[in-house]
Amino acid sequence: GQSLEQPSEVTAVEGAIVQINCTYQTSGFYGLSWYQQHDGGAPTFLSYNALDGLEETGRFSSFLSRSDSYGYLLLQELQMKDSASYFCAVPGSGNTGKLIFGQGTTLQVKP
Amino acid sequence: DTEVTQTPKHLVMGMTNKKSLKCEQHMGHRAMYWYKQKAKKPPELMFVYSYEKLSINESVPSRFSPECPNSSLLNLHLHALQPEDSALYLCASSQGLAGAPGSEQFFGPGTRLTVL
Numbered sequence A: 001g002q003s004l005e006q007p008s009e010v011t012a013v014e015g016a017i018v019q020i021n022c023t024y025q026t027s028g029f030y031g032l033s034w035y036q037q038h039d040g041g042a043p044t045f046l047s048y049n050a051l052d053g054l055e056e057t058g059r060f061s062s063f064l065s066r067s068d069s070y071g072y073l074l075l076q077e078l079q080m081k082d083s084a085s086y087f088c089a090v091p092g093s094g095n096t097g098k099l100i101f102g103q104g105t106t107l108q109v110k111p
Numbered sequence B: 001d002t003e004v005t006q007t008p009k010h011l012v013m014g015m016t017n018k019k020s021l022k023c024e025q026h027m028g029h030r031a032m033y034w035y036k037q038k039a040k041k042p043p044e045l046m047f048v049y050s051y052e053k054l055s056i057n058e059s060v061p062s063r064f065s066p067e068c069p070n071s072s073l074l075n076l077h078l079h080a081l082q083p084e085d086s087a088l089y090l091c092a093s094s095q096g097l098a099g100a101p102g103s104e105q106f107f108g109p110g111t112r113l114t115v116l
Helices: none
Strands: A003-005 A009-013 A018-025 A032-037 A044-049 A053-057 A060-065 A070-075 A084-091 A099-101 A105-110 B004-007 B010-013 B018-025 B031-037 B044-050 B053-057 B064-070 B073-079 B087-094 B111-115
Touching: A003 A084, A003 A099, A009 A018, A018 A032, A018 A084, A018 A105, A032 A060, A044 A053, A044 A060, A044 A070, A070 A084, B004 B087, B010 B018, B018 B031, B018 B087, B031 B073, B044 B064, B044 B073, B053 B064, B073 B087
Parallel strands: A009 A105, B010 B111
Antiparallel strands: A003 A018, A018 A070, A032 A044, A032 A084, A053 A060, A060 A070, A084 A099, A084 A105, B004 B018, B018 B073, B031 B044, B031 B087, B044 B053, B064 B073, B087 B111
16 A cells, blocks of 8 residues: 655744654655645646656755655745645556645744 | 636525526636635545546536536536535646646636525
8 A cells, every 4th residue: 555654733933944754655656745724725836757856946945755755845944924735745556646645743933 | 818707606405496697717727626624624636627628527416517518617406405514615736737848727706605
């Protein structure tokens, strides 16, 4: 089967750096994605890593280590608007279109 | 246009009603998805359409019936729902299927469904 694990909650202060980890178990691997979802909103794509290493997009970076079946999302210079749920996700086995989401990490940014 | 639209935003229906949810995208995406999301939970895949053909049905009860009239539209027909079907229903689209290049999914704002 396929599963992903991520912490359920993380709290940090404005201006800080926070790292949200994700470990996965998959029968094949086609990349790790991250999505952000604000309360009452739709998930929004943040990043996708297919190869090992760090991908940077502005204040957000995502890292992947395929040998460790591990990735993380790094958020820098936290702002109040970053308070949201963050989901890691992997494609299901085979090119079926299925995306399997982790349970989500609720990030609370405090002043 | 990089938007997925969904109508209605909110829907309240009785268990004997028939209603439809609509989803539209004009990004030329060839894959479209229906998800169900309960509060504080991740989106749960229901159906995948690829090139207007149903490619995945995640063992969804037959009271949910998807339809893809053309490459831009996706409907979800609802009939004889149960109160436990109350949830946020999200539509998404992507250029490629998950795992392929360009497979990031664009989500619509969702329809919040309440079944009485």
